[in-house]
Amino acid sequence: MSGSLRFSRVKQIAGPLLIVETNGMLGYEELVEVEMDNGERRLGRALEVTDTMAVMEIFEGTEGISINNSKVKFLGRPLEFAVSNELLGRIFDGLGRPMDGMPPILGKATKNINGDIINPYVRDYPDQFIQTGISVMDGMLSLVRGQKLPIFSGAGLPHDVLAAQIAKQSTLSTGEDFAVVFAAVGVANSVAMYYRKQLQISGQLKRSVLFLNLAEDPAIERIVTPRIALTAAEHLAFEEGYHVLVIMADMTNYAEALREISIAREEVPSRRGYPGYLYTDLATMYERCGKIKGKKGSLTQLPILSMPGDDITHPVPDLTGYITEGQIVLDKGLSGRGIYPPVNVLMSLSRLMKDGVGPGKTRDDHKSVSDQLYQSYSRASEIRSLVEIVGKGGVQEADLKYLDFAEHFEQEFMKQGPDENRDLERTLQLAWKTLYQLPESELNRISPELIKQHYGVA
Template sequence: MSGSITFSSVQSIKGSLMVIRTNGKLGYEELVEIELENGEKRLGRSLQVSEDIAVVEVFEGTQGLSPRGVKVRFLGRPLELSVSNELLGRIFDGLGRPIDGMPEPVGVEELDINGKILNPYKREYPDEFIQTGVSVIDGMLSMVRGQKLPIFSGSGLPHDMLAAQIARQATIAKGEEFAVVFAAIGVPADTAMFFRKELEESGALKRSVLFLNLAEDPAVERIVTPRVALTAAEYLAFEEGFHVLAILTDMTNYGEALREISMMREEVPSRRGYPGYLYTDLATIFERSGRITGRKGSLTQLPILSMPADDITHPIPDLTAYITEGQIVLSKDLYHKGIYPPVNVLMSLSRLMKDGVGEGKTRADHKELSDQLYNSYSKAMDVRSLAEIVGEEGIPESSKKYLQFADAFESKFMKQDPYENRDIDTTLNLAWDVLSILPESEWTNISEKSKKVYLSVVQKRNI
């Protein structure tokens, strides 16, 4: 532990913020240790420093603190995580302290949880397909190694189930497995337990690291939890060579914690009370993914966030989607129809799909099929809403096929069991099956070549 160790006194306390006297000895974003009269210790971090005082956020909250009888010690360093591959298989709290009853892992390095700024010039473009075994994702929203692809969900929707299914089933072409870094950010304890059980049962727990800030834990800590988790993930990916899948849930709780701190600091709010720097702040989390030239591993992010009141224009999902490389949007309507995974494909997007699929990666017909499914399903949705108004009799004969197509697409292609793992061939053949409901004259995106090579195979198989 470096830096000066100085004791200081507290001037005032407000919410989870504290103003302390520093005599200029505390640096910006450096740690302080607060010792209560009863010996309890808490951690804080400076948000603003001047020659005599500093504003400090207290991670464990300020409950029970009093300006008197509290000792504040400057630790002379920013918040760090001690990393090594001993992190694997362990469970930590939201600040990176072990809570599984085992001793502190031996670290090889202390890393600043804010990470380093990755030089864009040294990034390697992500283009390696990840097979998740989920048809709608592999077929139409393909993920690649190093991508950041969030799940936008709502209350009561099976986002945890889907994320767990991806974590269990995700394989990369050569059959390498992922190491999973899981960060719970203000979620109920049973959500954390669910993930833990899923990872344990699939045997993935020994390649996993869990960081848990649960709903009952202090909100301020939530600002740190994703950064601690990503520090571990970056180390495992870029120093130890693992392909890491980082699941961060629920990023909406993170945004709310940020707003809380901002309000207490009396900053000028922007939309819906969120601070003007929400975009930049979220970017410092989501941009910590990708691949690096000359390094073996990769860091793929699968953040989960709930859309308050199912509103995709809410600042958190909105700004997230501006940063991430696409989004998987879940739909209540589909879920009520009994479809799992209930993905609203028209609102969903994987920006990096185009370079991860096709000949040599998945299959030559993949891109065309995906485009055609989007195209036809979107037309089918128009027909469906028209049919709701004028009745099925009011729509032309040629459009009725679209209604059948939409039903088959949802119930055959999209719908699958949470434990069903479909390989990419199965997924693409299913796509041909549902597409065959429409006459070939409607296939504006399909080339003659693909018809010749793949359609005949599928038709033969069906006979």
């Protein structure tokens, strides 16, 4: 509160935590700077404060800190981030400090990175279709402005290529482009550079903000990186009027950092050692998303989560699924067969699609084409697994058509280049071509009028 500087000493060091004498002068979640004899400074935040001492998480880690080589400076404020429209085009580290050689932002305002809750009363319902130029997304898993749609992925899968493609190609029906906020949460430097390069190529870098906590950066820092990125994104969306797409990769690293702190604090662990409040903690980030009545901008989230061991039951993807509006699941099998984007459509879902597509929104046949592709591809997958047992010769003639359909679906409809941008007309045209692999009688999710209009026309 007083903001005046005070100094103290380290009392105890335990894993990533420091215990510091405070004499009650430190507030909850307030910052300290640990100054070491060699001049090195590290930032820490109070996790618990009492009359006499505080438990601090040290973002850069506690390595090398000793009780007699360091002193602790109280900064008298919680973690804040300065926001302004000058954010665009900038690159920051995981704690929000410039790392592009440019001066710090002289913000219009500094904001607490925890953000405030959007008043549900002023939220606007997301129902505007975003064209990503990716057939499998636009056709079957439409993204809607203000939605949070995570990508569940695994090691070696091209989730970054997909997220970058979405960032590059997404356009709104109004013709506006997105501003992109990218939060690297414990990913390799090469991944961060990939995003940067892709945004540069597409000319979007000047409409982007990058926050980089890389794999070699301190793990504890990851707890704040997504929140700083969302603070920037909220400002751009709701104060500056941009439509903002936030990509956060990889949220599993975030949860692991949270677990590390929780275990160091000896909290009662829940599933797989993650703290019991993981659901609420994730919700406080994922819910920083949406549209607000009377405001021009919007905030759309595309979190990327790796599923350790490709396990969709892992607590992080599991809890994420309860908060987000659907999920895109990437598949090793498809990827192995050279299909990009390798989206397992049968496990993926966009919950807000129903409100963003169809008559008056996109095209009259959009919804039923999506349903039909879904149903037919699902049937085709069953027949495929049968063929794996008995071979093609063992399957009935009618069922073989489904094999052609699935092949066409994957090779013509789903498969596209990472730089190939298809508009919705093209996507639906390809969808109808794919459906043409099946006899008309098999298309029971589409009305006869629409079939007459589109079947075999393209």
